[in-house]
Amino acid sequence: MTWIDNPLIGFSEEDAQCLHHPHDNALVVTIQAGNYNMHRVLVNNGSSADIPDYPAFQQMGIGRERLAPSNAPLVGFGGTKITKNITFLVVDCSSAYNAIIGRPTLNSWKAITLTYHLMIKFLTEYGVGELRGDQVAVRECYVVMMEMDDHLQAMSIEEHRSAMEPVERLEDVNLDDS
Template sequence: MVNEVGKKPKLSAPSGTISFSDEDLQGVETPHDNALVINTNIANFSVNRVLIDNGSFADIIYCNCFEQMGIVKDRLRPFQGALVGFNGEQVIAEGTIELPVTLEDIRYRKTIMTTFCIVKARSSYNVILGRPFLNSARAIPSSWHVCLKFLSPKGVGTIQGNQKVARQCDVGCMKSKNSEVLTTDDPQDPRPRKQKDV
């Protein structure tokens, strides 16, 4: 006698179609050549100056930001190898850590566990979210529309980038290695902030 084994119930998979249109340009200053820089929640911290970079094969948190988050370094796992920047210089990662990243707009929310390389280097950015995160989150950026769209179980969410912060980060990137990379006229505090419990 053979008993039929029931199929496992399907988990609610993200659904919807991601597309971009001129409606997504509302509030965007055009023409522009800005990078896509957003604010997002990482490990219950609101973090700004997050660069969305689908050319990066790693997700990175810079040490300055990581230290301000107050996460103990004992949680870091060893990282084998080195990261290579676009200038060809190798950067040794302090280690890796898995942290939750939450994407949300006014209607949709999605949290993805993400493995970050912790890097000690000067940067105008606090975090770089690269291809590993974007693919895991099923998120698609459009630098022209200055937004990131992501699939959630209930629909497509949209996170708007911040052109002013992106321009300030560009200025910081062009400064020499010995100069400060964070501009002082930014109305947003570049440090990560602890989220309040709701």
């Protein structure tokens, strides 16, 4: 593969113009996996694996015989078509996202993500490729997550505080007579 003059990857305010600001949205994209356009893919720099859920894997049209068991622990693209290979760790659990793209793929792409811009940029043999996030898809994922029967509810720490009773009687000591 021949790289064009080692182009620099940068972001500008122009890259963020089409977004609704302010936002704290996750970076959610659409990718082509096999012959399947996979929507609601979370880009997560903190994930140590690339993970599609099992229903999304089935829709990719890849035979189940290609799955191999793994004991590895889990730690927790509208745009131009760029061909990149991803090795997925398939998980059979419910999720608001069809897949997670983690550090293995981001590092192999030499990708730079910027959540303010909801964008991934990476080098290709033709220059800098980019993949934009989808704010509508992020909100759809949030709604799906809130409607899931088995989702965990966040609770305030204040609700779980309990006062500890002293184990012995405390003695008052005056430090100053005034």
